[in-house]
Amino acid sequence: MGKTERQRQRSSGKKKSRKKVSLPPAERELWTAKDLRLRYDLSEPTFWRMRKDGKIPPPDVRVGVRDYWRRDHILAREQTSAQSV
Secondary structure, three states, X not given: OOOXXXXXXXXXXXXXXXXXXXXXXXXXXXXXXXXXXXXXXXXXXXXXXXXXXXOOOOOOEEEOOEEEEEHHHHHHHHHXXXXXX
8 A cells, every 4th residue: 555645754754844935025014123124224223223213103013022014104104204305
């Protein structure tokens, strides 16, 4: 009798690796602090200092200990700051 795929994996000791797939930040609705730091080319301490000083808006969503900003809010803020300069 032939082995199933799962039985072959168990006997060989190998598991199928699942690659985490995520959308690039530009296509996601919510951006993380890391996404914003990369977008503005900021170090982590500089990002948090700017956030504390109000130069970066407060997060729109908080899930557990993670903060998220809505893409539309960030892009709108960029537009208004570009127009005022």
